[in-house]
Amino acid sequence: MLVNHFKSKRGGGDARRLRQTTRVKEIVNARLPDHPHLVVLGDLNDTPDSANLAPLINDTPLKDISTSALFDDDGGFAGTFGNTGRPKQALFALM
Numbered sequence: 001m002l003v004n005h006f007k008s009k010r011g012g013g014d015a016r017r018l019r020q021t022t023r024v025k026e027i028v029n030a031r032l033p034d035h036p037h038l039v040v041l042g043d044l045n046d047t048p049d050s051a052n053l054a055p056l057i058n059d060t061p062l063k064d065i066s067t068s069a070l071f072d073d074d075g076g077f078a079g080t081f082g083n084t085g086r087p088k089q090a091l092f093a094l095m
Helices: 014-031 054-058
Strands: 001-007 039-043
Touching: 001 014, 014 054
Parallel strands: 001 039
Antiparallel strands: none
């Protein structure tokens, strides 16, 4: 598991999140040969379809696990700041 806490959207942060994503992508691709069941998780502070997180989807074999029919998207807990509804944070794994 590669646990992360990317830069918040408050006050901007897009460029920093993209740098963080790019570095995680490099780590994932370097470790996959020895660790074929990697999971990237944590507060990535962005939606799975964002341009900032695109390197994790486009340049690695990782998939957004929320697209799986087996994924329970909230388990009874909203999980977003202020419990404002359905979680909007990304979680990636090899599927």
